[in-house]
Amino acid sequence: MHLTIDLTGRDVLVTGSEKSARQAVRRYQSSGANVYRLSTPEGVPGDGQLPERPFLVAVVDDGEAGWLPLVERCRDAGIPVAFEPAPGADGHVTLVGGGPGALDLLTVGAVDALRDADVVFYDRLAPYQELADLTSAELVDVGKQPGLHKVTQRDIEKLMVEAALLGKNVVRLKGGDPYVxxxxxxxxxxxVAAGVPVRVISGVTSAISVPAAAGIPVTHREVSHMFTVVSGHAPLTEKEHTHLAGLGGTIVVLMGIGTLPQLAAGLRRAGMNSDMPMAVVERGYRPGQRTTIADLGTIETAATGCSNPAVLVIGEVVRVAEANRNHAEASAELSRLAASLLEA
Structure with a gap:
């Protein structure tokens, strides 16, 4: 269960050891609460003045069993108790796939990792605009844009490792899936080379999700039983064009606007029919999402003005999406007609 509550100006008592509770303290402070600390079940010098009756008690699982009597007293007094999970071991890195940019396509694991982070290094294709609602960690923009890498890949890796070696829980938030x-x-x-513990949380790859947002299935029974995912950052070789054209199935190209002319021409030279349907899906799951549909012979003209982030889809599955869309539009028109006849 996930509850949202306004804690602005409310007294919140956070229990747990200093190390275990630090992220919970930061989260409640960022929500506007007046945060008080209790470091041990018996209380210790330095905990400071405690509220007479807190609005909420947040119990952090620090491995100390002695908090149970406090929990029982709070329940008897009618004070709500929230149980906070203990963060993972200090000084590690978690690579998180942020999906195609839609907040509701983040995995549970991604949300948990962001909650427990001390610092987040994020890309521009990740759902960064909502990060302040997901984490109280320090947010560092290391996103790359075509032709503009304000932070190089090597520098990103250095920043991650340095932060982890300082004992921070680091999240590297990337668009799509970290391994695609x-x-x-x-x-x-x-x-690994620096001796820093690291794990990977997979994300929803835009190779599947963005076509789906436009109603395009990458596979469809009796139409396409395979799909190939290609990077569009650099032009393909003639050998690669020939290989792709001979595979059949669906071709999905990520970030391929810049190399679209070379790709279309290369596939035609390799023997792919010029009437093969093709779609360009721009800004999937984002404001201004747009789909341009043409065929391999005319896509260069049709896609004039299209820009990244975009996913290209080449294959007969594009016709499936068009047929479904036309059917849905026809059904909607029939429904409107029937409603007007009933009103008459």
Whole structure:
């Protein structure tokens, strides 16, 4: 159960050891609460003045069993108790797949990792605009844009490792999935080389989710039983064009606007039919999402003005999406017609 409550100006007592409770304290402070601390079940010098009757008691699981009597007293007095999970071991890195940018496509594991983070290094394709609602950690923008890498990949890895070695819980929040053109393997290798514990939380890859947002299935029975995911950052070789054209199925290209002319021409030279349907899905799951549909022979003209972030889809599955869309529009029109006849 996830509850949202306004704690502005409310007295909240956070229990637990200093190390275990630090992130919970930061979270409640960021919510506007007046935060008080109790470090041991018996109370210790330095805990300071405690509220006579807190609005909420947040009990952090620090491994100390002695908090149970306090919990029982709070329940008897009608004071709400929230149980806070203990953060993981200090000084580790978690690579988190942020999905295509939609907050509701973050995994439970991603939300938990963000909650317990001390610092988050995020990309521009991750759902960064909502981060302040998900974590009280320090937020560091290390996002790359085409032709503009304000923080290099090596510098990102260095920042992650340095923060973890200082004892911080680090989240590297990436768009899509860390292991699908996300350079996650390089970042894991940098952590391993430095002796920093690291784990990976998979994300919803835009290779599947963004076409789905436009109603395009990457596979469909009796139409396509395979799909190939290609990076569009650099032009493909003639050999790669020939290989792709001969595979069949669906081709999904990530961030391929810049190389779209070379890709379309190369696939045509490799023997793919010019009437093969193709879609460009821009800004999937974001404001201004737009889908442009044409065929391999005309897509370069049709896609004039399209820009990244975008996903290209090449294959007969694009026709499936168009057929479904036309059917839905026809059904809606029939429903409107029937309603008007009934009113008459």
């Amino acid at each position: 053109f996300g350079r996650g393997g390089e970042e894991v290798a940098a952590c």
